[in-house]
Amino acid sequence: MDVAAADHLLTTTRSVRKRLDVSRPVDPAVIERCIEIALQAPTGSNAQGWSFVVVTDAAKRKGLAGLYKRAFGLYAGNTEMRPQYSADDLRAQQMPRVLDSATWLATHLHEIPVHVIPCIEGRIENAGPLAQASVYGSILPAAWSFMLALRPRGLGTAWTTLHLMFEQEAAAILGLPATVTQAALLPVAHVKGSDFKPAKRLPARRLTHWNTWGTHR
Ligand SMILES: Cc1cc2nc3c(=O)[nH]c(=O)nc-3n(C[C@H](O)[C@H](O)[C@H](O)COP(=O)(O)O)c2cc1C
Numbered sequence: 040m041d042v043a044a045a046d047h048l049l050t051t052t053r054s055v056r057k058r059l060d061v062s063r064p065v066d067p068a069v070i071e072r073c074i075e076i077a078l079q080a081p082t083g084s085n086a087q088g089w090s091f092v093v094v095t096d097a098a099k100r101k102g103l104a105g106l107y108k109r110a111f112g113l114y115a116g117n118t119e120m121r122p123q124y125s126a127d128d129l130r131a132q133q134m135p136r137v138l139d140s141a142t143w144l145a146t147h148l149h150e151i152p153v154h155v156i157p158c159i160e161g162r163i164e165n166a167g168p169l170a171q172a173s174v175y176g177s178i179l180p181a182a183w184s185f186m187l188a189l190r191p192r193g194l195g196t197a198w199t200t201l202h203l204m205f206e207q208e209a210a211a212i213l214g215l216p217a218t219v220t221q222a223a224l225l226p227v228a229h230v231k232g233s234d235f236k237p238a239k240r241l242p243a244r245r246l247t248h249w250n251t252w253g254t255h256r
Pocket residue numbers: 052053054055137140141144197198199200201202238
């Protein structure tokens with residue numbers, strides 16, 4: 040395996056919002072291929088209770104985007120819904136750019152040609168930590184693989200969850216059975232340009248604990 044190519048893919052797959060090309064249609068066969076790749080991810084007990092709902096219908100995308108926009112308005116207008124950092128923290132410095140990009144997405148989501156909703160069988164409202172980790176852990180790796188698979192095909196997306204503030208309304212639009220949990224909403228489109236770079240993140244050493252919490256190398 041080409042380590043440099045794999046590292047490049049893993050370190051430069053960004054949340055793409057403003058650079059999603061709303062004017063170019065997406066080939067359904069490419070979406071199907073990326074889902075096929077995603078299904079190589081692990082699932083708890085090899086249960087494979089996953090599903091990907093692919094929405095191209097304009098009225099349904101408009102419905103989902105309406106829910107998303109309402110949720111984004113509540114999120115953006117309420118600082119208590121977002122983690123707060125001191126002014127010198129890297130994450131505080133990145134926040135204005137992320138919010139600007141996220142605002143664009145909230146305004147244009149209905150125009151993005153494909154919305155993909157990764158779903159998993161099971162509900163965890165009343166479940167303990169093992170069941171919660173197992174249910175979400177059985178769809179999130181596949182969803183991220185799907186995002187990675189889009190990248191070399193010239194497509195991009197951003198992980199989003201805000202529409203889940205109105206989860207039941209979204210489930211009605213999608214015709215989901217009551218036993219199914221939505222994990223995200225991935226707006227997919229061709230990407231303008233390809234010069235993505237690694238993001239600035241908190242240092243790995245600070246976040247790596249050797250043998251006991253708080254022991255760093
Ligand atoms: C669980 C989760 C939920 C997220 N929800 C949203 C969302 O609703 N809307 C959005 O625009 N971005 C959302 N994001 C994307 C993050 O804002 C994004 O990953 C972060 O800004 C870092 O940018 P990068 O992925 O380009 O490094 C979410 C990411 C995760 C992991």
